[in-house]
Amino acid sequence: MNVRVLVRLKPGVLDPQGRAVHHALEGLGFEGVADVRVGRLIELEVAEGTDHAALTEMCEKLLANTVIEDFTIETEGA
């Protein structure tokens, strides 16, 4: 089973990387970009039937730092 975990900085946490990318886009002449935030996509291949609770635990213990990050779990076909 394929699982995609999206890790994002929490709303309200300043994102220096996003800000730098935003400035770079402006420097390239792209207009109308209001904000940029940089996150992380983690793709997992796990045993069929791995339950959501186990995936959540993986996120909370390692994949995300819940002090600063939120995560969403997408399972293939779900």
Next chain:
Amino acid sequence: MALRAAVITFPGSNCDRDMASALEAVSGQPAIRVWHGDADLPSGLDLIALPGGFSYGDYLRSGAMAAQSPIMRAVIAAAQRGVPVLGVCNGFQVLTEARLLPGALMRNAGQRFICRTVRLTVENTSSPFTHGFAQGEALRIPVAHHDGNYFADAETLDRLEGEGRVAFRYAESVNGSARDIAGVLSANGRVLGMMPHPERAIEPAAVPALGGADGRRLFENILAALASA
């Protein structure tokens, strides 16, 4: 006064020798070197030091992988028994990832790696690490980091300040840290995480700009705390 100190080395640590050398310079006793894959710490430790560097290549997040290594279970257990733990730079990042200290260290606000001596203000004078300093005293200690931008929510920051758990603040603009926090203590004051490198300020340099000895006093504080315990 003997100091039985352990320095943990993770793959990618690069200040472990400096830390061991500083401890030996101050205490006269060689530090015990411990590898990240060890399951147990030596017995009877007076101090555990987590050094700077780039453990596990900063994969995932700075300190995140090291926080899950076998030795960290033993470090967490020792900290819970009250053994003093000092985490410098990457060591601070590991301590937050291991949840021994609150908050997180994010990418520097200016995006750049910062490597220079900075001015700090002493905010706590009651911990084993800081009791020999004067409140508000100015120190000069080098920093060398890319991810030193301390973050915690406002409620946590208020609590840290209210409980006197901010050990040091930057006295100048450095990396965007919340409330200029450079070092944080645990609730019992026996775990200190700090981004500046006291082990790099152990002896007066021939060129004053290159360092100084303010870091040495932090290690002397630890020794003195032990002697009076």
